[in-house]
Amino acid sequence: MKAITILGVVGLVGVVALGAAAQSLDRPGGISGSEQTAKEVECNAQANAQGFGIHEYKRHRFVIRCIADLPQLGS
Numbered sequence: 001m002k003a004i005t006i007l008g009v010v011g012l013v014g015v016v017a018l019g020a021a022a023q024s025l026d027r028p029g030g031i032s033g034s035e036q037t038a039k040e041v042e043c044n045a046q047a048n049a050q051g052f053g054i055h056e057y058k059r060h061r062f063v064i065r066c067i068a069d070l071p072q073l074g075s
Contacts, residue, residue, distance in 0.1 A: 036067070043067050 043066035052059040065072055 039067055 040063070043063045046066060047059050047062050050059070050062065052062070062072060
């Protein structure tokens with residue numbers, strides 16, 4: 001039970017960190033809308049080339065980290 005709780009907390013912290021990284025793109029002085037759209041298209045193309053299959057969460061995490069220019073950690 002303790003292990004499940006620890007895994008839940010670690011997972012929640014990871015999701016919050018990814019959300020904060022994605023929101024940092026929206027701040028003033030960030031990239032423009034057209035640049036962000038181009039980055040999203042590029043990252044989606046890279047995700048399609050990865051072939052995640054049924055692992056939609058891993059694909060989503062890959063795209064978010066790519067857009068935020070974060071390193072890909074064992075996707």
